[in-house]
Amino acid sequence: AQxxxxxxxxxxxSEGALVLLRCNYSSSVPPYLFWYVQYPxxxxxxxxxxxxxxxxxxxxxxxxxxFKKSETSFHLTKPSAHMSDAAEYxxxxxxxxxxxxxxxxxxxxxRA
Amino acid sequence: GAGVSQSPSNKVTEKGKDVELRCDPIxxxxxxxxxxxxxxxxxxxxxxxxxxxxxDKSGLPSDRFxxxxxxxxxxTLTIQRTQQEDSAVYLCASSLFQGKDxxxxxxxxxxxxx
Numbered sequence: 001a002q003x004x005x006x007x008x009x010x011x012x013x014s015e016g017a018l019v020l021l022r023c024n025y026s027s028s029v030p031p032y033l034f035w036y037v038q039y040p041x042x043x044x045x046x047x048x049x050x051x052x053x054x055x056x057x058x059x060x061x062x063x064x065x066x067f068k069k070s071e072t073s074f075h076l077t078k079p080s081a082h083m084s085d086a087a088e089y090x091x092x093x094x095x096x097x098x099x100x101x102x103x104x105x106x107x108x109x110x111r112a
Numbered sequence: 113g114a115g116v117s118q119s120p121s122n123k124v125t126e127k128g129k130d131v132e133l134r135c136d137p138i139x140x141x142x143x144x145x146x147x148x149x150x151x152x153x154x155x156x157x158x159x160x161x162x163x164x165x166x167x168d169k170s171g172l173p174s175d176r177f178x179x180x181x182x183x184x185x186x187x188t189l190t191i192q193r194t195q196q197e198d199s200a201v202y203l204c205a206s207s208l209f210q211g212k213d214x215x216x217x218x219x220x221x222x223x224x225x226x
Contacts, residue, residue, distance in 0.1 A: 032212040043116070043203060043217040051212060090155065098143065098210050099168065102155035 002027040002095045006103035014111045019078040021106050023065075023091035026072060033074040034092040034100065035065055044090065050074060061085070086110045114138065116218035118204050124224045125194055133189040133221045137206030144187050145207075145215060146171075146179060150200035158202075161187060162210050194225045 007022040036044040048059025055067045065076045091103040117136045137144050146158040158171040161181045181187040201220040207213035
């Protein structure tokens, strides 16, 4: 069985501030982990993925995430928020090779 | 290149009617997935195709839901005798191969059952 927990359904940050979105997973086998972003009325766009290579993963738009096995975490960060980062973010895990299990999502608002 | 496309983008139907949702995956992608996104349930896996076969239909909510894929390409998700609880955004994704390849998502079909 596999599952993901995203802590915080809403995060509000000031423009230029650090963005930190938390994701913890459970998996009975080594997981692959993903962060997707969803802009209003659009589908999901991949930000980055962890596939058991480097534990620090860099993605698009300045985002990165670190896989910490001891903490079963895969938190997403961006050093400096931009207005265009306002969106909903989903963490997902797969360990059975195809079925993605998603967290509940975190909505990010960016204050000017 | 072209991404995953879905049609229609919006569908409003009356309770009890049948609906068909279409997905065109990225050309050459062998695996195709359907997910459902609703306020109460979040993002849920529905069904997975490898080629034209569906090895895992475990996420289909009831026998009113069915899906097929033809020619290793286009897929159709059919919901018979729609109910109000079927209202959701239905997302399709494809990946090059099965396994842990990245899944690329389409824009979704928003289904509203009145």
